[in-house]
Amino acid sequence: MSDDVVTxxxxxxxxxxxxxxxxxxxxxxRNPLLEPLADAALVSANGTRxxxxxxxxxxxxxxxxxxxxxxxxxNGTVNDLAVSGSTPLALTAGFVIEEGFPMDKxxxxxxxxxRAATAADVPIVAGDTKVVERGAADGLYITTAGIxxxxxxxxxxxxxxxxxxxxxxxxSIAEHGIAVMIARGNLELELDVDSDTAPLxxxxxxxxxxxxxxxxxxxxxxxxxxxxxxxxxAGAGMSVVLDEVAIPVRDNVxxxxxxxxxxxxxxxxxxKLVAVVAPDAADAALELLRAHPLGAGAALIGExxxxxxPLVLAETPFGGSRxxxxxxxxxxxxxx
Amino acid sequence: MLERLPDGLAKVxxxxxxxxxxxxxxxxxxxxxxxxxxxxxxxxRLDEDEALATLQLLGEAxxxxxxx
Amino acid sequence: MKYVDEYRSAQAVxxxxxxxxxxxxxxxxxxxxxxxxxxxxxxxxxxxxxxxPDEVELVHGPGCPVCVIPMGRIDDAITIAERPxxxxxxxxxxxxxxxxxxxxxxxxxxxxxDVRIVYSPLDALSIARDNPEREVVFFGVGFETxxxxxxxxxxxxxELDLRNFTVFCNHVLVAPALRAILDSPDTEIxxxxxxxxxxTVIGTRPYEFIASExxxxxxxxxxxxxxxxxxxxxxxxxxxxxxxxxxxxxGRVVRDDGNPEALAALERVFTVRDDFExxxxxxxxxxxxxxxxxxxxxxxxNRFEVPGARIEDPKACRCGDVLRGMAxxxxxxxxxxxxxxxxxxxxxxxxxxxxxxxxxxxxRHRQKVIA
Numbered sequence: 001m002s003d004d005v006v007t008x009x010x011x012x013x014x015x016x017x018x019x020x021x022x023x024x025x026x027x028x029x030r031n032p033l034l035e036p037l038a039d040a041a042l043v044s045a046n047g048t049r050x051x052x053x054x055x056x057x058x059x060x061x062x063x064x065x066x067x068x069x070x071x072x073x074x075n076g077t078v079n080d081l082a083v084s085g086s087t088p089l090a091l092t093a094g095f096v097i098e099e100g101f102p103m104d105k106x107x108x109x110x111x112x113x114x115r116a117a118t119a120a121d122v123p124i125v126a127g128d129t130k131v132v133e134r135g136a137a138d139g140l141y142i143t144t145a146g147i148x149x150x151x152x153x154x155x156x157x158x159x160x161x162x163x164x165x166x167x168x169x170x171x172s173i174a175e176h177g178i179a180v181m182i183a184r185g186n187l188e189l190e191l192d193v194d195s196d197t198a199p200l201x202x203x204x205x206x207x208x209x210x211x212x213x214x215x216x217x218x219x220x221x222x223x224x225x226x227x228x229x230x231x232x233x234a235g236a237g238m239s240v241v242l243d244e245v246a247i248p249v250r251d252n253v254x255x256x257x258x259x260x261x262x263x264x265x266x267x268x269x270x271x272k273l274v275a276v277v278a279p280d281a282a283d284a285a286l287e288l289l290r291a292h293p294l295g296a297g298a299a300l301i302g303e304x305x306x307x308x309x310p311l312v313l314a315e316t317p318f319g320g321s322r323x324x325x326x327x328x329x330x331x332x333x334x335x336x
Numbered sequence: 337m338l339e340r341l342p343d344g345l346a347k348v349x350x351x352x353x354x355x356x357x358x359x360x361x362x363x364x365x366x367x368x369x370x371x372x373x374x375x376x377x378x379x380x381r382l383d384e385d386e387a388l389a390t391l392q393l394l395g396e397a398x399x400x401x402x403x404x
Numbered sequence: 405m406k407y408v409d410e411y412r413s414a415q416a417v418x419x420x421x422x423x424x425x426x427x428x429x430x431x432x433x434x435x436x437x438x439x440x441x442x443x444x445x446x447x448x449x450x451x452x453x454x455x456x457p458d459e460v461e462l463v464h465g466p467g468c469p470v471c472v473i474p475m476g477r478i479d480d481a482i483t484i485a486e487r488p489x490x491x492x493x494x495x496x497x498x499x500x501x502x503x504x505x506x507x508x509x510x511x512x513x514x515x516x517x518d519v520r521i522v523y524s525p526l527d528a529l530s531i532a533r534d535n536p537e538r539e540v541v542f543f544g545v546g547f548e549t550x551x552x553x554x555x556x557x558x559x560x561x562x563e564l565d566l567r568n569f570t571v572f573c574n575h576v577l578v579a580p581a582l583r584a585i586l587d588s589p590d591t592e593i594x595x596x597x598x599x600x601x602x603x604t605v606i607g608t609r610p611y612e613f614i615a616s617e618x619x620x621x622x623x624x625x626x627x628x629x630x631x632x633x634x635x636x637x638x639x640x641x642x643x644x645x646x647x648x649x650x651x652x653x654x655g656r657v658v659r660d661d662g663n664p665e666a667l668a669a670l671e672r673v674f675t676v677r678d679d680f681e682x683x684x685x686x687x688x689x690x691x692x693x694x695x696x697x698x699x700x701x702x703x704x705x706n707r708f709e710v711p712g713a714r715i716e717d718p719k720a721c722r723c724g725d726v727l728r729g730m731a732x733x734x735x736x737x738x739x740x741x742x743x744x745x746x747x748x749x750x751x752x753x754x755x756x757x758x759x760x761x762x763x764x765x766x767x768r769h770r771q772k773v774i775a
Contacts, residue, residue: 005511005515007510007511007513007514008510008513008514009510015746016746188355188524188527189354189355190353190355191353191354192352251351251352252351252352252353255350255352255353256350256352258350258351259353259355261496316449316450316451321451322448322765322766323764323765323766325745325764358526358553358556360556360665361552361556361663361665361666361669362663363665372601372657374550374601375495375523375524375525375546375550376523376524376525376526376527377552377553377556379549379552379601379604379605379657379663379666380657380658380659380663381657382656382657383655383656383657384656386655387656390631390634390653390655390656393634394413394416394419394420394630394634395416397416397419397420397423397634398415398416398419400419400423401418401419401422401423
């Protein structure tokens with residue numbers, strides 16, 4: 001790795017993040033359970049299969065339209081468990097708090113986390129708190145870890161994906177990232193968009209009912225749908241061809257993205273999942289998703305194709321197609 | 337453009353997103369007009385007659401193609 | 405959005421594409437250049453180049469003001485940004501551009517420099533007002549589309565008597581660059597798609613020399629797929645009829661005389677430099693703005709010392725050829741290998757509007773298919 005210091009690009013969820021994990025952490029921590037680099041690791045104990053995952057939350061600002069860091073920290077880990085095909089059993093939460101942080105704000109965020117945990121039917125069973133000097137933690141960082149019980153019906157892996165499989169998304173994209181960007185206040189844009197943060201355990205479990213017809217699921221967080229689909233293409237060794245027009249984006253989110261020169265495909269989501277299903281199961285999968293409030297906007301967005309150079313391609317309404325590459329650094333606005 | 341604001345600014349709606357922009361370069365623009373905005377400045381007022389003329393040409397092209 | 409969707413209609417696009425096929429002689433070769441990053445981006449994003457008849461070749465000129473900033477000037481910007489008292493504000497696109505030692509503003513930020521992305525120069529002004537004890541510098545980059553906004557910001561800074569705000573001015577002019585390309589001995593451009601948004605400011609008159617002195621047609625175009633294809637149609641009509649005129653396809657926002665208030669602001673606040681270096685093209689006379697003497701105290705180059713070094717592009721870099729339309733991105737030996745959007749060697753890969761970056765994102769798999 002030629003980078004000699006860590007930059008913000010390494011945290012954006014795209015190519016640089018991937019390099020940091022693969023060329024530093026994987027090299028140092030190497031073990032067979034880590035290598036698949038899935039959202040959750042699968043651990044076996046006496047014949048019981050568990051999913052185990054962790055995530056850190058450093059969102060700025062701490063409170064944004066539609067949610068806050070407490071809710072995000074719970075939902076994020078619940079979702080990593082859900083898309084690995086497991087029922088969340090328990091969470092832990094570690095809080096790194098900056099000296100001077102107002103107690104009533106902390107209480108409100110803890111309450112949010114508690115509410116989110118209740119909504120996801122999962123208890124927070126253990127935790128830790130640390131306080132650091134003023135200036136060292138940006139207010140509050142939360143790390144959550146979670147274990148889940150693997151659904152026996154689920155056999156999820158990129159290697160299960162076949163050419164012709166369909167790609168679905170559970171609803172409209174880019175809302176969380178845009179809500180947070182606007183809440184930061186630097187861009188002076190006003191729009192009504194809420195973060196979509198939500199627990200996906202119910203819709204994920206519903207999809208597990210499809211058995212082997214459900215090949216793979218993931219929640220497209222940092223780096224957006226584009227990054228997640230690139231991981232799919234790389235993992236499956238096949239191309240993903242998207243129908244650009246079919247990808248659901250709310251009008252005002254699309255406008256905000258156009259204004260900022262950002263592609264919605266690269267903007268984070270916190271309450272959506274992507275699923276790959278067998279072609280014959282696509283209609284059933286959409287029905288299952290749409291039957292739930294969190295999946296009401298579910299759509300069929302693409303198809304998997306055999307290819308010797310696995311890429312994500314988006315077909316435009318005019319018959320052209322473009323490569324949807326992995327995110328390179330932070331999405332930056334364009335100027336002309 | 338939604339409304340004029342003090343200090344040479346105006347509130348503009350971009351398909352559901354609102355922001356205040358400078359109208360120093362489009363003093364003739366009024367609420368209800370469409371403007372081209374670049375880095376926080378309205379650069380031009382959309383001329384509806386011209387816009388319709390261009391759309392007209394597009395329409396003719398479509399008709400020509402359909403009847404070909 | 406109204407006035408956007410109608411111009412994107414697939415049906416209209418298909419119709420014009422069909423019309424284009426009737427406007428070329430089979431076996432002929434027409435080379436059209438566009439000089440606007442927004443056009444490059446739009447063409448690739450919508451795959452418009454695949455809709456053109458084989459006889460028509462589209463090349464991408466120096467339409468990306470981010471891309472043409474010389475590496476030495478980036479180093480100067482980084483030098484300013486690294487000063488502890490400075491808050492360095494910039495459009496987002498500039499952050500990844502590497503300077504002479506492959507360092508960029510983004511890296512400087514990672515090492516502790518206070519570098520902030522702003523959407524508008526007015527936001528930089530607000531930061532200056534909110535932080536009176538710090539020095540706020542705005543990285544002025546862009547063609548005549550952006551320069552008036554910066555001019556007005558400087559006028560406002562003067563009105564407010566702000567002592568802690570300066571601009572590092574790297575604004576460039578489009579017309580002199582076009583002349584430089586036409587003067588280049590191996591240029592074979594038959595016609596130009598004129599930049600859309602620059603023209604809302606400068607109008608269509610500055611392009612008249614292209615028609616009168618160099619006998620090439622120019623059509624100023626909008627950014628929707630139908631606009632661009634319509635402009636190509638108008639150019640092909642002119643070529644068929646042996647005409648060389650400046651036409652305006654983007655009449656809904658471009659007036660022939662441009663925007664008088666914006667032009668006045670430019671006149672007041674900026675002076676044209678004798679020459680300015682364009683990365684990939686070398687020095688071009690009268691192609692850059694500097695801040696006028698009356699506003700010298702708001703000029704970052706007067707307030708801060710900068711190295712001011714001239715740094716050559718790596719030998720393997722063929723950006724100059726790509727910018728003049730003499731080479732395609734994939735014809736450069738380092739395209740996609742040593743030179744990628746993540747680690748750009750030359751200007752054309754640097755911003756998403758650069759020809760190579762656009763091609764890398766949108767076109768390279770097609771090249772694989774053709775090969």
